[in-house]
Amino acid sequence: MIDHKELLFAFQQGAIQLINGKQTLNQINVFPVSDGDTGSNLASLMQTILEETKEESSSVIEVFEKVADASLLGARGNSGIIFAQYFNGIYNNLLCLEETNSVHSFVKSVKLAITEAYQAIEHPVEGTIITVIRSWAEALNENEDLTSLEKVLPEALLQAKQALENTTNQLKILKKNQVVDAGAKGFYLFIEGFTEAFVNKQSIKKRAEDSSGSVKIDLSESLHTINSEPVYRYCTEILLDHVTQSKNEIQEKLNDYGDSLVVAVNRGKARIHIHSNQPSQVLSYLSTVGQPIQQKADDMLLQYQVSKQRKAPIALVTDSIADLPTDYILNNQIHVLPMNILIGNTNYIDKITIQTNQFFQMKGNQKERPTSSQPTLKTVENLFSFLETKYESILVITVSSKLSGTFHTVKEATKRTTSSARIAVIDSKQNSAAQGLLVMNANEWIQSGIPFEELIEKTKRKRDQVEILVSVDDLDPMIASGRIPKFAGKIAKKINLKPIVSLNKDGEGNLSDFAFSREGIEKKIFQRLKKLHKKNRIKRYAVIHANSESKARFWGDKLAEQVGFQPSYIMDISTVVAMSAGQGSVAVAFEIEEGVEPL
Incomplete structure (x- = not known):
């Protein structure tokens, strides 16, 4: 049987190992695009897993559930999406087994979950992260001694290392640059830390830092019961680390930014909830008193208007790269999936918790190059779960798939939904205001009442x-x-x-x-x-x-x-x-x- 406490510790050590390798992963990131952000994206995912698994778990299946949920919440970039799919695949397969806490069940599930890893990519390419995932899982299944993870993990790690080293020869661009695939190495670093936590558990635990407790806030249900048009547009939540001010000091400063303010501080961490029209200014202030770890901002005003009186039976969705005036988006009830910007160790929400002028001010103070990533699977799924209760059909127009993985993330989210609403996802093959103009056309056609199928065809033709x-x-x-x-x-x-x-x-x-x-x-x-x-x-x-x-x-x-x-x-x-x-x-x-x- 697997000890759930040891399993949780191993996940955390794997996450730390990957985070420590962030810079190396960025430096070798040349496939599919040489944009140097694989390490940053995967480190962001691992940081979310660390944050979401700090509370005690009572069983092996609960550990996997927490990791699976956290991975959907924090996944960034292509490799992050694959990680998230794989972890969720392991959890889902464990649920189907009679026994969920044995080494045998674990080994069986990690192999069955290979399918989910491949399904996360529209066109799987060998010599990347999926190759190392498959090699590791298959090596685990080849081991006949399943008495403990300490015995099966080291050999599988060796097989994964060989698969990683071989990626250099599998893709021309990797061979040209004489590097291994960055996403594949990210997975290897994770399972290396995961393995070491089991094999050398005593020495690792001695080296492990004392983790500070998580911090929660108790929110009254009345805070989110919207019976009248909200005065403040965004329900904003931000988690801080290394906080230098007291709860009262933070509250006093934020009172001018909105209402429904709740602040909780615990052992150097703070979680803030506020309804505000200025989430970027809220975050700008909070960045001076601590290190932002997580943030979210829900558009309550748009949700209220749609709930009260939607403008059409078809929901129109795009991402924040589509440059359209804020008033136009709100007045026409266009739903926007926010992109993520990683500056230093902080993830910002495009156009909500960071504006372009702030970005250039902050960029000059950073040693690392800022990076970006598509919306997480969880973000897309949450939006779909809201829209399916309000609309008959959903049209999503994304930034060009050649520039971002957003199109593929949204497509993956459509596979996971159980909604009865019809969902179409269109690659705009554009970005910025060109994407915005395409969205404007689609909006005008929706408002005119054309059928969903005709809308899809007209939008695709308009791209040219x-x-x-x-x-x-x-x-x-x-x-x-x-x-x-x-x-x-x-x-x-x-x-x-x-x-x-x-x-x-x-x-x-x-x-x-x-x-x-x-x-x-x-x-x-x-x-x-x-x-x-x-x-x-x-x-x-x-x-x-x-x-x-x-x-x-x-x-x-x-x-x-x-x-x-x-x-x-x-x-x-x-x-x-x-x-x-x-x-x-x-x-x-x-x-x-x-x-x-x-x-």
């Missing part, structure tokens, strides 16, 4: 009539984030060319034109839109910027002269887009009339 052109000052952020080809970007930098960055028909970043100055790039963009307008092709357009409002206003005025009408909106871009576009970037997204091919 939307385009974005971006002027960037510095190519380094786009190269580092993998948004444009590294080779092309380095050549452009070497000869000091200023590029126009756009997306191709597949939704991949590319360099579509060049000039030797920013003014030259602007001139080319203005001329292109003027030429399109002469043929009555432009239906509408929007100007977006990365903390460069004056330049965006200039673009808006200039383009209005060229095409004869004002932009639909001018706004700051998503923090996630700003991270790869760089400060000072300006872009125009435009929509041409249906049936007309772009130039």
Whole structure:
């Protein structure tokens, strides 16, 4: 039998081992995109597991349940999603067995759960994390001595190490860079710590730090009983570590930011609940008194309006990379899945707990490059569970699948739902305001009352009539984030060319034109839109910027002269887009009339 306390300790040690290897994983991250964030994403997942498993468990199955739930809550990036699917697969398979706390059941479940790991990816590729997961699970099942985990885990770890080392030879990009797959190594580091906790339990426990207790807040049900339109829009919860102020000091400072304030402090940790219109300012203050670990912000105002009177039977969902004015989103009841931004050790919620101007202020004080990740499976599932009670159908329009794993995460969430609502997920093959314009079209069709199937087809066709052109000052952020080809970007930098960055028909970043100055790039963009307008092709357009409002206003005025009408909106871009576009970037997204091919 497995001791549930030892199992929980092993999970925690595996998480710590991976967190300690974060920097190495970031450095070797070259597949599928060389964006250096695999370590950060997996460390964030492991931190959530540590936080969610601090309370005592009473059984093996409860330990697995906590880890499975925590992994869905904290999963970031492709490898994180696979981790989450795998842990949930182990838990689900254990539930189907008569005995849930034996070594035999554990070994059987980790093998059966391989299927879930593969299903987390639309196109599984060998030589990645799934290969090492499979090798480890199969090695465990080959061991005939199942008297204790201390006996079966070391040999399986050796097999996993061999599989990890072999990933270098399985993928060309890994062989070219002479590295192992970052996600695969992340899994290996986890099972290495997990194994050592069983094999060397006494020495490991002596080295383990005394974990501080978790902190909870008791929320009255009346706080979330919304019978009238809420004064404050976001129900915000934030967990802090290393808190330097008292409960009373925190309460006194936050009283001006909203209502329904509840603060709990325990052994250096604090959990704060507040209803606020300014969650980014709330977090900005709390970051000065402690280290944010977790945060969430639910849009109570949108939920209230939908519950009181929905505008249509079809729910429209997009992600926060779609740049649309906040008022437009609320007034049209568009539901937004927030992207995540990791700065240092803190995960922020795009456009809610962090704004673009704050991002650039904070970025300068960080040694590590900020990274981003798609919404978690749990976030998507929670949204679906709300929408299915309010709508007959759900249309989700995501950022290009070539730029983010959001599309695949949402698709995976649709497989897991038991909802009777029809759900369609469309890859916009766009980002930023181009994605926003596509969402605007879908919203207008929904409001007109067209059937769901027709809506899906019209939205897919419209993708080809939307385009974005971006002027960037510095190519380094786009190269580092993998948004444009590294080779092309380095050549452009070497000869000091200023590029126009756009997306191709597949939704991949590319360099579509060049000039030797920013003014030259602007001139080319203005001329292109003027030429399109002469043929009555432009239906509408929007100007977006990365903390460069004056330049965006200039673009808006200039383009209005060229095409004869004002932009639909001018706004700051998503923090996630700003991270790869760089400060000072300006872009125009435009929509041409249906049936007309772009130039």
